[in-house]
Amino acid sequence: MGNIIEIRDLHVKAKTDSGCVVEIIRGVDIDVADGEIVALIGESGSGKTTIALTLLGYTRPGCAIAGGEVRVAGRDTVTMSDADKRALRGTEVAYVPQSAAAAFNPSKTIMDQVVEVAKIHHLMPLQKAREKAVELFRALALPEPETIGSRYPHQVSGGQLQRLAAAMALIGDPKVMVFDEPTTALDVTTQIEVLQAFKSVMRERGMAGIYVSHDLAVVAQIADRIVVLKGGEVQETGTAEAIIHHPSHSYTKALIEAFHPNGRSLENQAPSAGLEPILEVSGLTAGYGPVGPDGLPKFVVLKDVALTLERGRSLGIIGESGSGKSTLARVIAGLLPAARGSIQVDGVPLGDRVQDRSKDELRKLQIVFQLADTALNPNKPVGAILSRPLTFYHGMGGRAREAEVDRLLDMVRLPKALKHRLPSELSGGQKQRINFARALAARPEAHLMRRNHLGSRHGGRCRHSGSAGRIAARTRPHLHVHQSRPLDGRGGLRPGRGDVSGREGRRDADKPDAVGRRASLFETPDLIRPQA
Amino acid sequence: MNALVARLVAKRLGIMLISLLIIAFAVFFATELLPGDVAEILLGQSATPEAVAGLRKAMNLDQPAFLRFLSWLGGLLTGDLGRSYANNREVADLLAGRLANSLELAFVTTLFSVPIALTLGITAAMFRGSTYDRFVSVFTVSVISIPEFMVATLAVLIFAVYLKWLPALSVANDVQGIGELLRIYAMPVITLSFVVSAQMIRMTRAAVIDTLDTAYVEMALLKGASRRRIVLRHALPNALGPIVNAMALSLSYLLGGVIIVETIFNYPGVAKLMVDAVSTRDLPLIQSCAMIFCVSYLLLILIADLVAILANPRLRNQ
Numbered sequence: 001m002g003n004i005i006e007i008r009d010l011h012v013k014a015k016t017d018s019g020c021v022v023e024i025i026r027g028v029d030i031d032v033a034d035g036e037i038v039a040l041i042g043e044s045g046s047g048k049t050t051i052a053l054t055l056l057g058y059t060r061p062g063c064a065i066a067g068g069e070v071r072v073a074g075r076d077t078v079t080m081s082d083a084d085k086r087a088l089r090g091t092e093v094a095y096v097p098q099s100a101a102a103a104f105n106p107s108k109t110i111m112d113q114v115v116e117v118a119k120i121h122h123l124m125p126l127q128k129a130r131e132k133a134v135e136l137f138r139a140l141a142l143p144e145p146e147t148i149g150s151r152y153p154h155q156v157s158g159g160q161l162q163r164l165a166a167a168m169a170l171i172g173d174p175k176v177m178v179f180d181e182p183t184t185a186l187d188v189t190t191q192i193e194v195l196q197a198f199k200s201v202m203r204e205r206g207m208a209g210i211y212v213s214h215d216l217a218v219v220a221q222i223a224d225r226i227v228v229l230k231g232g233e234v235q236e237t238g239t240a241e242a243i244i245h246h247p248s249h250s251y252t253k254a255l256i257e258a259f260h261p262n263g264r265s266l267e268n269q270a271p272s273a274g275l276e277p278i279l280e281v282s283g284l285t286a287g288y289g290p291v292g293p294d295g296l297p298k299f300v301v302l303k304d305v306a307l308t309l310e311r312g313r314s315l316g317i318i319g320e321s322g323s324g325k326s327t328l329a330r331v332i333a334g335l336l337p338a339a340r341g342s343i344q345v346d347g348v349p350l351g352d353r354v355q356d357r358s359k360d361e362l363r364k365l366q367i368v369f370q371l372a373d374t375a376l377n378p379n380k381p382v383g384a385i386l387s388r389p390l391t392f393y394h395g396m397g398g399r400a401r402e403a404e405v406d407r408l409l410d411m412v413r414l415p416k417a418l419k420h421r422l423p424s425e426l427s428g429g430q431k432q433r434i435n436f437a438r439a440l441a442a443r444p445e446a447h448l449m450r451r452n453h454l455g456s457r458h459g460g461r462c463r464h465s466g467s468a469g470r471i472a473a474r475t476r477p478h479l480h481v482h483q484s485r486p487l488d489g490r491g492g493l494r495p496g497r498g499d500v501s502g503r504e505g506r507r508d509a510d511k512p513d514a515v516g517r518r519a520s521l522f523e524t525p526d527l528i529r530p531q532a
Numbered sequence: 533m534n535a536l537v538a539r540l541v542a543k544r545l546g547i548m549l550i551s552l553l554i555i556a557f558a559v560f561f562a563t564e565l566l567p568g569d570v571a572e573i574l575l576g577q578s579a580t581p582e583a584v585a586g587l588r589k590a591m592n593l594d595q596p597a598f599l600r601f602l603s604w605l606g607g608l609l610t611g612d613l614g615r616s617y618a619n620n621r622e623v624a625d626l627l628a629g630r631l632a633n634s635l636e637l638a639f640v641t642t643l644f645s646v647p648i649a650l651t652l653g654i655t656a657a658m659f660r661g662s663t664y665d666r667f668v669s670v671f672t673v674s675v676i677s678i679p680e681f682m683v684a685t686l687a688v689l690i691f692a693v694y695l696k697w698l699p700a701l702s703v704a705n706d707v708q709g710i711g712e713l714l715r716i717y718a719m720p721v722i723t724l725s726f727v728v729s730a731q732m733i734r735m736t737r738a739a740v741i742d743t744l745d746t747a748y749v750e751m752a753l754l755k756g757a758s759r760r761r762i763v764l765r766h767a768l769p770n771a772l773g774p775i776v777n778a779m780a781l782s783l784s785y786l787l788g789g790v791i792i793v794e795t796i797f798n799y800p801g802v803a804k805l806m807v808d809a810v811s812t813r814d815l816p817l818i819q820s821c822a823m824i825f826c827v828s829y830l831l832l833i834l835i836a837d838l839v840a841i842l843a844n845p846r847l848r849n850q
Contacts (some may be wrong), residue, residue, distance in 0.1 A: 056754050089756035097754075106536035107769040107845055117755050153847040168755075 004175055004208045005032035005055065012050050012059060012070035012232075024063070025050055032176070035211040037202065039223035039240070041216060041255070047232040048212040049098075052178045054078070055210065056093050057085035073175055090117035093176045094169035100161035100182070104153035110164055111149030117172040129171065135268040136167040139204075140197045159190035163197055170201065177202060177209040183218055216255060220244055228252045275310035276427045277347075279332070279365075279446050282306045284341035286331045296339050301327045305341070309446060329448045334365050345445060363393045366439035368449040372431035375438075376423040382409075382434055383419035389441040408437040536848075540833075548830045552823070556608065559822040560601045563815050570617050570813045591617065604819065616818035618809070623820050626805065631824065634801035637724070638786035640717050645725035645732070646779065652729075653775075654735025658763050660741060668733065675730040684723045684796040691719060701798045720797045724790060728782040735778030737773035746770075773840035780836035786821065788825035 012025035025047045032038045040048040053059060054070045057077035070077045072093055077085065089095075094117075096121040099104035104113055111133060118129035132151070135146035140163040152468050153161060162182055169177055179198070183191040202209055213219050214363035219226060219240070226243040228251065230237040247253045284305040289298030301324045309315045317325050330336040332343055335353035344350065345364050351357045376385055386405045390396040396404060406416050412433040423431055439447055571587040572579055588594050592603075607614055613623035656668040675683075681801035698718050743749060744767050750847040752766045806821035808814075841847045 053754075058754060060750075086756045086758060089754050091756065095751070095754040097747060097751055099747060103751040105748040105752070105766050105770065107843060108766075116752070116757070120756050120758075120761065354695050 002034060003031045004034050004073055005030065005210070006069070007031070007051070007054075008069040010054060010070060011046070011064055011066040012054065013066040015062045023066070023232065027068070028232070028234055030234070030237075032208050032210065034205045036135075036224050037199075037211055039211040039213060039219040039226045040229055041213055041219055041226060042229035042235075043214060045079075046229040048214075048229055049180050050232075051229075052180055052210050052212045054178065055097075055178055056089050056095055058089075069331055088234035090169075090174070091121050091123070091172045092174055093178060094172060094174035096162075096165050096169045096177060096179045096182045096237055098180045098182065101153070102159055104161060106153055109150055109152055109324055110156070114149060114164065114168045114171055117168065119127065121172065125173060133171060135168060136170050137164070138203050140164075140167055141193070142167075152487060159194055162190075162194050164192075166198055166201070170205075171207075175208065177207055179209060179211045179213075181213050181215075183213075183215075191218065192221070198222065208388070216244070228255070275312065278310045278311045278345065279307075279309040280344040280347075281308075281332065282342055282344075284328070284331060284338055284343070286327060286336060286341075288327075288336075290489065291339070300339075302331065302338075317406075329367070333448055334362075334364060349532055359393065363442045364445040366442045366444035366447055368436050368439045368447055371394045372423075372435035376431060377434055379422055381420050382426070384433065385423075385438055386419070386441050389438060393442045404441070408441055411440060412437045423459040537838070537842070541687055541838070543757040544834050544837070548672045548834065551830060552826060555826045556599070556605060556819075556823060559819050559826075561597070562816050564597050565664060566810075566813065566815075570815065573813050574606035574617065582715075604816070608823070613820045616809075616814050616817050618812040618814040618817070621666040621809060623816050626803065626817060627820060627824070630802045630805045633799065634787055634803070635792070636716070637720060637790070637799065637801060638783070641721050641724045641728065641786055642783055644721055645729040648725070649729035649779075650736055650775075654740055654763060654768065656733070656737045657740035657744060657767075658759060660744075665737075668737075670801045672730040672733045675726050676734075680723055681792045683726050684719070684793055687719045687723055688796065720793050720799055722794050724758060724786060731782045732775075732779055736771070736775050739774040739778075740767050743767040743770045772843040776836040776839040777833075784832045787828045823838055 007030040009188060010025055010028045011023060014022050014024045028051060030038070030040075030051070040051060042048050042131065050059065050063060055072055055077065057070075057080055059065060065078050068078065072088070075084075075088075080088070088441055100105070104110065111130060114133045114136075115126065115129040116125050118132075119126065123129070124132070133149060134145050137148055142148055142163055148160070148164075156164065165182065166177075182198075183194055185302075195218065211219065211223055221473075223240050225238065226240050227237045228243065228249065228360060230251050235251045236243065236247065238248075243252060244256065247256050283294065285300065286300055286302045287297035287300035290296050305324075305328060307315065307317075317328060327336065331338050334350065334354040334357055342349050345361065346448065348361075350361055350365075354362065383405055386408055387396075387401050390401050390404055405419055409416055409418060414433055415436075416429060418426070418430065418434075423434070426434065559674040567582070569588075571584045571591065571593060574585060575583055585594075585713065585734065592600060611624075611838075613627070615622055616626055651670075652668050656665045659665050679741060688700050691698040699717055740763065744763070749762055749766050751763045757766070788803055790801060791807055794801045795807075802821055802824060806818060809817035809821065
């Protein structure tokens with residue numbers, strides 16, 4: 001068996017905004033045999049995507065290949081002419097993008113974009129390309145394969161788009177598929193489906209693939225071999241089994257370690273009886289749309305939801321998308337008035353809306369927003385972001401406030417020097433911590449956390465979840481609103497006994513063996529290799 | 533699809549009518565605020581108070597402003613624009629010829645400037661950062677900063693006075709043949725194109741660059757699409773919304789804002805008519821001109837919005 005891909009001593013240089021030239025890939029060698037799927041893993045910034053894109057003879061703006069060879073089926077993409085590169089793309093090497101939602105042109109139908117490769121390279125008549133696309137849709141287990149192509153990208157779901165992106169790559173019968181974290185934007189259940197669809201189609205056609213990911217669990221599902229990258233250099237190469245079970249390099253060990261944190265187990269948790277309830281929700285009914293004569297909104301999302309959060313505990317709210325998790329958090333936070341039911345903090349009923357609540361009542365409940373990117377004011381330095389709630393809730397100023405900002409940064413384990421930076425100058429994980437510190441600044445009685453780790457990479461997610469858990473356990477109770485994800489046993493925040501799983505806006509059950517809950521525990525990819 | 537567009541147009545036309553009503557109100561009472569009395573100006577220095585009062589009564593100027601507004605509005609709705617105070621001719625007659633001239637000039641300028649602006653904007657975006665792009669940018673910025681009377685005067689100096697290629701005045705009445713027509717229109721059209729295309733070039737370039745930075749354009753590149761295909765098939769359709777809006781804004785200037793060009797080239801257009809009307813306190817004429825400018829502006833914006841909506845499947849299917 002020959003090698004379809006041979007990368008030899010590849011160097012890539014990048015020019016930063018300030019004009020310095022940095023070497024981001026420093027002499028990388030990678031081989032991929034025919035029909036083999038090799039995963040490139042590493043943290044963000046390790047150069048995974050850059051390497052993968054050189055297979056298509058492409059570097060992102062500002063980057064340039066400084067030396068080495070990238071041989072695909074014997075031809076070097078580094079020295080190729082532009083016309084040859086164009087001919088190579090889509091026919092020999094095809095690319096499946098990270099976010100299919102962004103990679104589809106919003107103004108063209110899906111079919112037009114899927115068959116475009118055939119059209120550009122004159123591979124086959126248009127009619128035949130359409131038939132082939134429908135076949136691919138069927139092979140990738142897409143619903144309504146006959147008609148899905150006539151829709152526009154905004155009319156299909158994220159998981160479907162990701163599979164459609166794979167169909168778009170497969171149409172030209174490439175020899176090599178390049179996957180650039182194609183499942184990052186998907187929730188866990190969909191991730192598995194999409195991975196299985198990719199794998200079976202590639203096996204069937206005997207294609208080789210490069211799979212770029214930061215998620216070891218995903219890689220374990222699909223890859224034959226794993227290449228671990230850090231700082232633009234290969235740390236370790238080996239079969240998937242060897243890397244996962246017997247990592248030899250310290251960096252790989254750290255990556256694997258992040259999957260086995262010392263989470264609290266379900267059993268050794270203290271019973272919640274006897275603890276003082278801090279937040280009590282009862283008979284909560286809420287929804288969206290105009291309010292009808294019966295006092296209910298047109299689209300009822302939450303029906304008669306009740307939950308209790310005790311001091312010092314954390315409560316997870318899980319459920320599929322659309323089950324009402326976020327709505328529940330919005331109602332508790334006062335962003336959406338409830339149609340019925342009551343919300344009590346420390347035994348005192350809260351007003352329905354934010355403007356009906358006193359400053360102190362507002363202080364008691366703080367939200368940690370889902371996307372730190374959008375929740376932090378991009379024009380304010382971190383120090384100002386953290387100072388604002390201190391002034392607003394506690395009337396602090398001057399040196400006391402400075403000291404408190406330092407203390408908050410310390411709590412979320414960030415260096416004090418960070419307070420002069422703007423959010424755009426922080427990494428995703430750091431932003432998430434600032435987001436959390438901002439909520440802590442108010443000294444609330446309870447936090448509402450919304451899927452707040454999805455934005456950060458895996459290792460960071462676990463670490464952050466761990467620190468959030470530790471801090472929260474030490475300080476305040478909180479309510480976690482998640483889409484299956486944190487209950488996978490990796491995060492420090494294992495479910496407590498009182499977890500509520502949501503399905504169609506009703507509290508399903510609070511026992512771990514409830515249907516919804518079991519589904520989310522089992523559907524999470526873990527470091528288990530499927531027996532194929 | 534057609535039903536949808538019809539409903540959309542009907543809705544927008546309804547909103548347009550309401551806007552026009554508000555504008556009519558504002559225009560009427562703004563002209564009421566103009567200093568000076570029409571009767572006094574018409575009668576000149578020898579006016580006796582009796583003559584002024586008589587004339588005011590004859591012109592219905594003694595009635596309360598609100599009543600005059602209602603009768604003017606009623607006239608507008610029935611197509612009667614009223615009579616000019618200055619020479620007692622029908623405003624509609626005064627306007628008709630001038631409006632045709634203005635539209636002609638605007639049309640020729642549009643034909644000339646839109647393709648040039650689009651080409652320059654798109655190519656500048658395609659070759660972003662190149663010498664060509666820099667040249668286009670410097671050119672457009674300088675054209676925006678140079679006032680049009682400067683461009684117009686320079687054009688007259690060079691082409692009419694020194695080179696004697698083109699006539700200094702553009703009187704469209706005695707046209708014989710295409711060549712003559714081109715010669716007459718050349719300078720006003722060039723001057724106006726300078727003014728309106730600069731903004732269009734900049735907006736087109738910015739909008740296309742915005743879409744060229746998106747993930748779907750990178751995806752098209754990685755599918756092996758040529759640069760031409762990427763720009764024309766992938767980037768341009770998504771940049772259309774902002775581009776047509778910039779065009780509508782630029783082109784709306786061609787009716788009302790061309791007074792300087794019309795004056796310098798002595799071109800008999802609507803803008804010049806309106807300025808003359810202001811100096812004679814000819815309120816019906818001023819009001820009618822203002823309404824025409826507003827209607828043309830609203831129509832252009834309507835067209836731009838329609839194009840933007842039709843180019844975007846997300847909005848189209850709502």
